[in-house]
Amino acid sequence: LVTDIPATTGARFGQEVVCYESPRPSMGIHRMVFVLFRQLGRQTVYAPGWRQNFNTRDFAEL
Structure with missing residues (x-):
């Protein structure tokens, strides 16, 4: 889960909240x-x- 991604093409500029799990x-x-x-x-x-x-609809309403 990555947040605060600026208007760019790369998520690496955002803030990682939850790391990727395979x-x-x-x-x-x-x-x-x-x-x-x-x-x-x-x-x-x-x-x-x-x-x-995980419910994306509930998450989006936060």
């Missing part, structure tokens, strides 16, 4: 989804306490 198990087919939310300005975004059943 899918488990490492075998088989996995679906990866990248979702972008526009921030109106810099704001504090907290790491979700639970990765399983």
